[in-house]
Amino acid sequence: MKADRPGTDQPGDLPRLLLNWYDRHRRVLPWRAAPGEKADPYRVWLSEIMLQQTTVATVGPYFQAFLARWPGIADLAAAELDDVLRAWAGLGYYARARNLHKCAVTVADRHGGHFPDSEEGLLSLPGIGTYTAAAILAIAFDKPATAMDGNVERVMARLHAVRDPLPGSKPVLKAHAAALVPETRPGDYTQALFDLGASICVPRKPRCILCPWADPCRARRQGIAEELPAKTAKAAKPVRRALAFVLTDGRGHVALRRRPEKGLLGGMMEVPTTPWETAPLPSLPAAAGHVPLPGIGWQALPGLVRHTFTHFEFEIGVVAGRTAGTEEKGPGLIWVAPDALADEALPTVMMKILRHALTRMA
């Protein structure tokens, strides 16, 4: 029975239905080309990197700021990495910023400033994986590629009533998605799928009444749309703890240091801390070996700073200290005026710690 599978008599119906809906309801987004205008691969790439695991609302201001400061790939390639990290501060997943810069240099130096328009070429660039390569091919070059993101997985799981849980069902969902990508307007079709997942086929309480695919959707027919996609349970997050040392000098400048290039918050600035351990918070005497400047009056501040990372919870006890000098040269320390902290490459957790301390030391 044809009611048993998505699509009606012509398989071409589904893309056409979605494109008709998109032409009437497409979202206006800062990185999206106006109807009829050609997309700029640089803007498509920049937006796709920023949008990885990050919401449209969060990306908006960052995208505008990057575009204003670095209008083209050559400008970004010529930038200092630290300037890119500073502009990226707060967006998270900082390896994206390092790879963004590396990718810009590669495209400028080895591709004449033009992004490759092949899957292999795009996949060879840092920070571009299977999803982003397909998204660039479709949106920037209007080629029929299958861009699988969370939206598309959810829409396909429902359209075909795939009950097997993610991530195991990814190959099946991708096959379903690939079978639908049209030869005409594949870029618009891809973005239409994103819009559908973002505004209609949302995770909870999907608005099926407004959906252009309501009729062929098997999950809706079975009344299980909201239950899909199924997902395997994920492990609980452990708690890690540390003491953070907020050190100010005679001018009120704050001591920071740079984190290692790889790993968590790689290349970003930080407040000196004890090692981040699952053990209980150490006492100040027990942490003596990690104090950036011994021999001054360190004082524990009341309260804790809490922050959630992808795979652990972080609890930070904050310790404050002052030194009278203005030229303290602690090992690897960088002194920054409070007014200039916002311009540093400080991840959000470090901004929380600094705010906690500076509002209680004043």
Added chain:
DNA sequence: TATCCGTGGTT
């Protein structure tokens, strides 16, 4: 294949 890698908003 599984783990690591941020953050802010929503329910």
Added chain:
DNA sequence: TAACCAAGGAT
């Protein structure tokens, strides 16, 4: 509030 979710990539 806790859990979930977001235009994923690298190793």
